[in-house]
Amino acid sequence: GAGVSQTPSNKVTEKGKYVELRCDPISGHTALYWYRQSLGQGPEFLIYFQGTGAADDSGLPNDRFFAVRPEGSVSTLKIQRTERGDSAVYLCASSLHLNTEAFFGQGTRLTVV
Amino acid sequence: RKEVEQDPGPFNVPEGATVAFNCTYSNSASQSFFWYRQDCRKEPKLLMSVYSSGNEDGRFTAQLNRASQYISLLIRDSKLSDSATYLCVVNRDDKIIFGKGTRLHILP
Numbered sequence: 001g002a003g004v005s006q007t008p009s010n011k012v013t014e015k016g017k018y019v020e021l022r023c024d025p026i027s028g029h030t031a032l033y034w035y036r037q038s039l040g041q042g043p044e045f046l047i048y049f050q051g052t053g054a055a056d057d058s059g060l061p062n063d064r065f066f067a068v069r070p071e072g073s074v075s076t077l078k079i080q081r082t083e084r085g086d087s088a089v090y091l092c093a094s095s096l097h098l099n100t101e102a103f104f105g106q107g108t109r110l111t112v113v
Numbered sequence: 114r115k116e117v118e119q120d121p122g123p124f125n126v127p128e129g130a131t132v133a134f135n136c137t138y139s140n141s142a143s144q145s146f147f148w149y150r151q152d153c154r155k156e157p158k159l160l161m162s163v164y165s166s167g168n169e170d171g172r173f174t175a176q177l178n179r180a181s182q183y184i185s186l187l188i189r190d191s192k193l194s195d196s197a198t199y200l201c202v203v204n205r206d207d208k209i210i211f212g213k214g215t216r217l218h219i220l221p
Contacts, residue, residue, distance in 0.1 A: 042119075048208060055207045056207045099204050101162070102159075105156060106189055
């Protein structure tokens with residue numbers, strides 16, 4: 001399939017550990033977004049990439065969260081010293097350009113125990 | 114105040130009825146607007162874009178009121194398969210901002 005792919009689909013980690021979540025956007029899409037969604041809530045914006053650069057990282061909750069997109073395609077969301085409050089579904093989306101339809105991956109369900 | 118606000122519902126509606134819900138946004142610089150649908154434990158998917166002139170796609174009608182800063186979604190002849198959470202989405206600059214969603218349950 002040519003959709004947005006996220007791996008892993010599920011991740012259980014212990015409090016204090018480091019995790020990496022991967023997103024493969026649709027080929028050719030320049031815009032890539034990360035969101036976090038808790039139960040009963042809408043997706044919460046974390047960071048937006050236009051090409052390789054983070055155009056807006058204002059949604060990252062604190063400095064334990066970091067994301068990269070070194071070649072303008074695959075992106076990795078990195079969470080250091082995980083806390084139980086980080087448990088959520090992390091969604092990645094890509095779009096051809098800004099203001100066009102965003103396509104979502106199926107998300108990574110992160111559980112911190 | 115949240116940038117995008119929606120009534121969380123749930124809206125419990127009998128099959129075949131018409132249902133409408135609104136969404137308000139606070140930033141007048143918002144540039145484009147969408148309704149997304151999200152099924153339980155699934156990712157959001159685009160339902161329809163919302164244009165200033167209003168637009169229709171089958172049983173679904175979306176409208177935008179820039180002066181009052183709200184968008185609406187109308188579903189006619191509702192089906193059981195319409196049960197989902199409907200997310201109001203606003204694009205502003207480099208961000209896509211989601212509302213919390215409105216839960217819709219269509220009752221047989």
